[in-house]
Amino acid sequence: MWRPGEGLYALVVFLVVLLEALALGYLVLAFTGRLFGLLGYGETMGALLLGLALTGLALVLLGAYVLLYHAYTAWREGREAQQKEAYLERFTQALLAGEPPPPLPWPQAALVALLALRESLKGELAEALLPWLRQGLSRWERALRSPLASRARRLEALDALAQARLPEAFPLVFPYLTHQDPVLRLAAARAAARLARGEDLEALAQALLRAALPRGALLEVLLLLEERAEPVVRRFLQEGGSEEVWAALEALGRLKLHGLAAKALALLHHPDPEVKAAAMRALWRLEYPPLGHEEAVLAALGAEEEFLRLQAVRLLPLLGGGLARRALWKALSDPSFYVRRGAAEALKALDPSLLKRAAEAHPDPYGRAMARQVAGV
Amino acid sequence: MEAILWFLFAYQVFVLYYFALLNLLYAYFALTGLSMVARYARELSELALKDLLEREAYLPVSILVPTYNEEKTIAASVRSFLALHYPEFEVIVVADGPKDRTLEVLKETFRLVEVDWVYRRVLPSKPVRAIYRSLSHPNLLVVDKENGGKADALNAGLNLARYPLFCAVDADSLLDAQALLRASRLFLEDERVLAVGGTIRPLNGAVVQGGVVREMHLPRGFLERMQVIEYARAFFMGRAGWSAMNALLIISGAFGVFRREEVLRAGGYRTDTVGEDMELVVRLHRRAREEGRDYRILYTPDPICYTEVPADLATLRRQRNRWHRGLWEVLWTHRAMLFNPRYGRLGFVAMPYFFLFEALGPVVEVLGYALLPLFWPLGLLNAEVAVLFLLLAVGYGVLLSHLAVGMETLLLKRYPRLRDRLWLLLLGVLEALGYRQLLALERFLATFQVWRKRGEWGEMRRKGLESPEPQGHEKP
Numbered sequence: 001m002w003r004p005g006e007g008l009y010a011l012v013v014f015l016v017v018l019l020e021a022l023a024l025g026y027l028v029l030a031f032t033g034r035l036f037g038l039l040g041y042g043e044t045m046g047a048l049l050l051g052l053a054l055t056g057l058a059l060v061l062l063g064a065y066v067l068l069y070h071a072y073t074a075w076r077e078g079r080e081a082q083q084k085e086a087y088l089e090r091f092t093q094a095l096l097a098g099e100p101p102p103p104l105p106w107p108q109a110a111l112v113a114l115l116a117l118r119e120s121l122k123g124e125l126a127e128a129l130l131p132w133l134r135q136g137l138s139r140w141e142r143a144l145r146s147p148l149a150s151r152a153r154r155l156e157a158l159d160a161l162a163q164a165r166l167p168e169a170f171p172l173v174f175p176y177l178t179h180q181d182p183v184l185r186l187a188a189a190r191a192a193a194r195l196a197r198g199e200d201l202e203a204l205a206q207a208l209l210r211a212a213l214p215r216g217a218l219l220e221v222l223l224l225l226e227e228r229a230e231p232v233v234r235r236f237l238q239e240g241g242s243e244e245v246w247a248a249l250e251a252l253g254r255l256k257l258h259g260l261a262a263k264a265l266a267l268l269h270h271p272d273p274e275v276k277a278a279a280m281r282a283l284w285r286l287e288y289p290p291l292g293h294e295e296a297v298l299a300a301l302g303a304e305e306e307f308l309r310l311q312a313v314r315l316l317p318l319l320g321g322g323l324a325r326r327a328l329w330k331a332l333s334d335p336s337f338y339v340r341r342g343a344a345e346a347l348k349a350l351d352p353s354l355l356k357r358a359a360e361a362h363p364d365p366y367g368r369a370m371a372r373q374v375a376g377v
Numbered sequence: 378m379e380a381i382l383w384f385l386f387a388y389q390v391f392v393l394y395y396f397a398l399l400n401l402l403y404a405y406f407a408l409t410g411l412s413m414v415a416r417y418a419r420e421l422s423e424l425a426l427k428d429l430l431e432r433e434a435y436l437p438v439s440i441l442v443p444t445y446n447e448e449k450t451i452a453a454s455v456r457s458f459l460a461l462h463y464p465e466f467e468v469i470v471v472a473d474g475p476k477d478r479t480l481e482v483l484k485e486t487f488r489l490v491e492v493d494w495v496y497r498r499v500l501p502s503k504p505v506r507a508i509y510r511s512l513s514h515p516n517l518l519v520v521d522k523e524n525g526g527k528a529d530a531l532n533a534g535l536n537l538a539r540y541p542l543f544c545a546v547d548a549d550s551l552l553d554a555q556a557l558l559r560a561s562r563l564f565l566e567d568e569r570v571l572a573v574g575g576t577i578r579p580l581n582g583a584v585v586q587g588g589v590v591r592e593m594h595l596p597r598g599f600l601e602r603m604q605v606i607e608y609a610r611a612f613f614m615g616r617a618g619w620s621a622m623n624a625l626l627i628i629s630g631a632f633g634v635f636r637r638e639e640v641l642r643a644g645g646y647r648t649d650t651v652g653e654d655m656e657l658v659v660r661l662h663r664r665a666r667e668e669g670r671d672y673r674i675l676y677t678p679d680p681i682c683y684t685e686v687p688a689d690l691a692t693l694r695r696q697r698n699r700w701h702r703g704l705w706e707v708l709w710t711h712r713a714m715l716f717n718p719r720y721g722r723l724g725f726v727a728m729p730y731f732f733l734f735e736a737l738g739p740v741v742e743v744l745g746y747a748l749l750p751l752f753w754p755l756g757l758l759n760a761e762v763a764v765l766f767l768l769l770a771v772g773y774g775v776l777l778s779h780l781a782v783g784m785e786t787l788l789l790k791r792y793p794r795l796r797d798r799l800w801l802l803l804l805g806v807l808e809a810l811g812y813r814q815l816l817a818l819e820r821f822l823a824t825f826q827v828w829r830k831r832g833e834w835g836e837m838r839r840k841g842l843e844s845p846e847p848q849g850h851e852k853p
Contacts, residue, residue, distance in 0.1 A: 009787055013411050013780060017404045020776065024404075027769075028397045035390060048765040055772035062779045063802050066786050070798045119424075159424050186566065190425055216565035224428055337497030373495045 012065045016058040023051035083109035084116075091117055091132070095125060101132045111136045115163040133164040140164075144172050155187050162191035170195045177207035186217050193224035201228060205235035208244070215243040222251035229255055237263045242272045249278035253285030261288040268296040273305045280311035289318040301327060306336045313342040317350040325354055332358055332367030340367055344374035385748065385757050392745050393766075399734050400773050406618030407780050413621035414613060414678045414788055426558055429565070436561050437465035438634065439538035443530035444470060444548035446477040450685065452486040457551045457588030459514055463558055467516045470548075471534045474503075474524030483519050488512040494537070500645035502533040526832070527630070528646035528653035535645055538637055545654075547631040549685045551580060551590055556680035560634040563675060570673045571661050572635045574628030575680035576612045578791065579604050583683060590683055593791045595800055600693055603812045604686040606804050609781040613678065613788075620676035624727040626662070628674070630654035632682030635661075650710065651832065652703020659711050666720050678788060694819045701823035702830060704736050709827075739820035746814070771809045778805030 030047030033039030087110040090102045095117075102110070114136070118129050143149045143157035158176065161169045173195060176188030189211060196204045208218065222229050222236075229251055236248035237260065249267065252260050267279035268290060280300065283290055290297055297319070300312035313331045316324040328350065331343035344367075347355040358371035429435055440458050444451055451470070458468045472480045483489060489509035503525030511517040522533050531545055542561055546552065560573045581604075582596030596602055619625040633654065640646075643660050646653045658674060665672040687693040708715075708731060715732060717724040752758035782801045785791070792798060823830075 009783060010411060010415065013407060013783070016776065016780065017407055020404050020773065021401060024397050024400055028394065031390075031393050045761065045765070048762065048769065051769050052765060052772065055769060055776060058776055059772065059779060062776070062783060066779065066783045066802060067795070067798060069783075070786055070795055074793070074795065155422070159422050163424060187422065187425075190422075190428065214566060214568055216568065220429065220565070337495075341495075369495050373493065 009065065009069070012061060016062055019054045019058045023054040027051050080109045080112075083107060084113045087113040088117060091129075095128060104135065106135060111139075111160070115160060118165065119163050130164075130166060133166055136160065136164065137166060137169065140169075141172055144176070151181065151184065154184060158184070158187040158191045162194045165194055167195065167197055170197075170200045174203065174207065177204070177211050182213075185211055186213060189213060189217065189221045190224060193221045196225070196228065201225075201231045202235070205232040208232070209235070209239055215247045218244060218247035219250050222247055223254060226255065230257055230259065233257060233260060234263070237267075242275055245270070245275050246278045249275065249282045253282035256286060258286055258288070261286050264288070265290055265293055268293045268300075273303065273308050276300065277305075277308050277311045280308075280315045284311070284314050284318070287318060289320070290315060291319075294319060294323065298323075298327060301331060306339060309334060309336065309339045310342045313339055313346050317346045320350065325351055329354070329358065329362070332362055332371060333364035334367075337366075337370075340370040341374065343367075344370045347371070348374055382755060382757070385752060385755065388744070388748065389752070389757065392741060395741055396770060399738070402730065402734070403614065403773075403777055406614050407777070409621040410614050410617030411780075411784060413617045413676075414784060417678055426555065426562065429558065429562055435464055435558070436542050436564055437467075437540040438463065438557055438561055439534075439540045439543040439637070440466060440468045440557075441531055441534035441538065441543055441545050442468060442470045442548050443473055443527050443534065443545075444475065444479055445473050445524075445527075445530075446475050446479060447548045448475075448478040448482050450549045451479050452482055453585065453588050454548050454551065455483070455487065455517070455588075458546070459517060460554070460588055461552060461557055462554045463561075465540070466557065467518060467539060468514075469518045469520065469534045469537055471520045471522060471530040473522060473526065473530040480519075480521055484509065487514055487517055487519070489519055494518075496537050498536050499641050500532040500536055502529050502536065505533060508537070526648055528648045528650070531653070532645040532648070535637065535640065541637055542634055543637045543640070544632070544634045545630060546682065547684055549580075550577075550631050551585065551588060551683045552632065553679075553681040553683075554589065556632070556682060557634070560677060560680040563677060564634070564636065567673060569671050570636075570675060571639050571665065572628055572633060572658060572674045573680075574616065574625065574633045574658075574674075574676050575682055576616075576676075576678050577608055577629050577631050577682050577684055579608055579686040580683035581686055581688060593793070595792060595797050596688075598688050600690060600812075601686055601688050602800070602804050603808050604693075606778050606781070606801065606808050608686075609785050609801075610778055612676070613781045613784040614777060616676040617678065619727065620674075622722060622726070623673060624722050625674050625676050626659055626723075626727050626731060627655045628658050628676075629682075631684045632680070633658075634680075647710075649832065650703060650706040651699050652707045655703060656707045656710060659707055659714075662723055663711060663714060663720065666723065681791075693816075697816050697819045698823040698826065698830075699833075701736075701739070701820040702827045704731065705824065705827045706831075708732055708736055736824070739817040740824055742814075742817045743821040774809040774813060775805050778808060 027047045030039055030044050034041070034044045087102065087106070091114055093099075094101050114129065114133055118126060118133060121129065140157040140160050143153045154176075158173060161173060170192065173188050173191045176184050177192060179185050179188065189208060192204050192207075208221065213221070218236075222233060225232060233248045233251055233255075236244040240248060245267065249264055251257070252264060261283065264279045264282045264286075267275055270276050270279065280297070297312050297315055300308045303309055303312075309331070313328060316327055325347075328343045328347045332340055332347075334340050334343065344355060344358070347358065352375070355371050355375045359368060359375045362368040362371055442455065442458065447454070455468060455470055470483060472483065489511055491507050492510050494508040503523040505520055505522045507521045509519040509521070511519070518537060520533055520537060522530065535543065542564060544557060544560070556575060560575060563573050564570050579596065579601060580590070581598065581601040582594045583590045584592040584594070595605065616625060616627065630653065639661060640657065643657070643664055647656050647660075650656050662674060687696055708728070711728070714720045714724050715728050720728070749758065749763070779802060782798070782805060786798065792801065
């Protein structure tokens, strides 16, 4: 989106602003001097004329730059798009025909086309692209290793490596997981999640535990790992703080990591209500009954936090039996709208006839109304 | 007589320093704004956005669309919201007691049926007459309520919203397909973020089909063209600069994404002001500061919202009058923040800036013009100096507009033709020669109408969004 040439534009803006500030500063000094009789009329007029001349110069500079830039980028982007399309076609043909790729050297557009192809293909065809993608590795490696590379170049290299998914690229990305710049750290975490395999996963988990990323970003990384997420989630549950444990529980449920369900059970007793709610949500998503932990779920129904009560009512149908029915009936008179709604929906899943009865005879009028709405009576 | 002469002379000196300070501040905004926009643009990864979508790592969003008399635009507008690229969202249209066929159009277009909906009424609002759901779009809800104004409609919509984020949009606006995704990712990646505002661009002149902006051209109308420049300057210079300083006081009512719980905790939108969008943002800042929380309220350049800007002078004047009255109302409501160290740079920089330069600016400017005929006979006017000073002021104004055009060129280039770009630069010059002064006069008048016109919104005339042909632009 941000086009090349912003460095030059930044310079132009800096020059323009500098000219403006200088002119203004001089003008203020001149007028102040005139006010106190220190400067003559001629100097004041001179300051004004200088200000005008500098403003005119700045306007010409900026206007010319904008127009030239527009014309140049329109031409260049058109050419690059054409090149990309042409290379995309050539790579696709070579891939399908089992022929060698177009001869080197490739322009940047060729690598862009190759990365787009890699992103859209799966399976053997995608794997067949790996040797070709290695042509770009040295370029991306240089960007990541060079102390002089800008943040933008590093981010582009991390993105490219994430798209290329070259297995040997993980060590290149790894040091960035503990980089002091949080933007680079996050980009590296995303890239690493796409690259990590086998033993890399343990190293990734350890690095993420030290990365101090927000929990939303951690969750994103875990979801990117997909079927490879289990060892990282396990490590987070064992050694992580509240943020990591929360992300792990969310991922556990969404990725359906049934093997770790027992770990979520233990966290039903966690002191942090956010973690406790995440554990209940994970079990609900896995449809894993919290047997042996009924007391923790029932205790959550009386919690001060609305979100905790809501997760508890959602989980109750997995317990089944009279215990869940009684608890859900009671939860229909919860002061929270959302808990009442959750209770009615849970009751609908567990025992629709009881919900219909609640719609007619629940002692709480709000509970009755909610039951009526959910039951569709 | 001597006192008057002294006053007039002092006023001239004051205007000079005022002008210098204001322009230095603008220069500072240009630099901080540019660095903020550049940083944002470089950090944005299309790959990350794609991953967010595919891995369902997102926060669901409720889109609130308050609407009044919008029969011409509402169907296209709602269709565009329903076509957004976002995995989980609901659209809640709140018909605020419209007098035209807005509700009927909605019923016919989206096959609405009335439902008996139980919901939590956390925020007070005028009575809801009926709630409808769509037979064709399961994520569309329409609320018919008694007229209570935009803020009241938003509060009614907030009561029905289910998701952790909500997006308030104007019914005469269209969103870029990825706007929600780009804005909501900021909430996911940083839990301190309370609200995010995007960039608003004039829709006039665009080719809109199926509720989607297909192509951008400059509108044909002079006033509409002027507003293209104005909006670019306001967003790429002003908002970007304030956001970089974590002191963004305005998120446009046309498009803003908020954490729902935070807004509910703050009490929703205030219904006794016409500047409800700014008031909410200032209140969110204020509460967070008072509670000593680490928080962020951000402007992000790329989620683009297109809105239909006034095409005729009367509507434009009404709109600017209302905006300026809204500004005064917010400043008055939160006057305790002015120069109050408790509110950090908000109290010492942002609020004073809005008071001294945004609210009082038109008064200083119009008084300056009005006093010129007085200065002449009193011998206080040096024609040469006055003309040069005026030219300098115009030059600085044009410079700011051109900086914004430059930023747009680099970042978005929504106007792809070189001829349009040339026009934009030329319009930057024209805007400083009459148009800006005209609006300053309207804002000057608004300053003295804050109490008399309290709560008065004013009718906004609309052309409509959909057009098989570009709206009022020159054919290529």
